Amino acid sequence: MxxxxxxxxxxxxxxxxxxxYVSLEELAGWIRHGQEIRVIDNKSGDDVTPQTLTxxxxxxxxxxxxxxxxxxLHELIRIGEEAVSSGVxxxxxxxxxxxxxxxxxxxxxxxxxxEMSRLQHRLAELEASLADLEQQRxxxxxxxxAPRKAKPTAAARRGGQGGARKSAAAKKxxxxxxxxxSSAAGGPKTGKA
Numbered sequence: 001m002x003x004x005x006x007x008x009x010x011x012x013x014x015x016x017x018x019x020x021y022v023s024l025e026e027l028a029g030w031i032r033h034g035q036e037i038r039v040i041d042n043k044s045g046d047d048v049t050p051q052t053l054t055x056x057x058x059x060x061x062x063x064x065x066x067x068x069x070x071x072x073l074h075e076l077i078r079i080g081e082e083a084v085s086s087g088v089x090x091x092x093x094x095x096x097x098x099x100x101x102x103x104x105x106x107x108x109x110x111x112x113x114x115e116m117s118r119l120q121h122r123l124a125e126l127e128a129s130l131a132d133l134e135q136q137r138x139x140x141x142x143x144x145x146a147p148r149k150a151k152p153t154a155a156a157r158r159g160g161q162g163g164a165r166k167s168a169a170a171k172k173x174x175x176x177x178x179x180x181x182s183s184a185a186g187g188p189k190t191g192k193a
Contacts, residue, residue, distance in 0.1 A: 003035055006042045007052065013039070028056045 005027070006014040015022045027037060031053075039052040 001036075003030065003037045005037055005039045005052075007039050007048055008042050013052075014042075024052075024056050024059050027052070028060065031056075 004016045005022070006016060008014065013022050013024070013027065014020070031037065037049065037052075038047065039049045040046070041048050
């Protein structure tokens with residue numbers, strides 16, 4: 001958690017957590033022990049943390065406690081904010097890589113990651129199987145819903161055959177009638193008149 005410090009016009013620093021004035025030296029000690037601070041100008045409300053941190057570095061340099069090498073201080077002055085931003089990003093990336101490498105070396109964590117990977121692979125296989133089953137179900141429903149060709153009933157089949165027989169019989173009868181009529185009407189004449 002970030003500790004809020006208020007800076008007053010007289011450059012006095014007030015710790016809001018302990019409700020007391022603190023020195024730059026105390027702030028430096030807290031920072032060394034991992035505490036993050038945020039310094040706000042009491043009058044304007046502006047964030048003056050960068051100026052306060054620079055002041056801490058300056059004060060420690062005056063007392064002979066040089067935390068930073070000369071080369072880095074020169075570089076900070078030359079490049080300014082860009083160097084600080086890229087330096088912080090570089091440090092953060094390095095810490096992240098170190099943490100990941102350290103965590104991966106721990107047996108239980110490594111095994112948990114491997115198990116997680118296997119579970120993700122199995123889950124992907126199950127999802128693929130479910131998708132296949134759903135596809136098959138949809139195809140089956142489509143087949144069932146498709147209109148079927150009507151099969152003729154037994155009576156219709158017999159009627160169709162009977163109709164053919166009837167027409168053949170009708171042809172025979174009409175042929176017999178026509179030949180009987182021709183013999184009666186215009187058949188060969190006998191000698192009886």
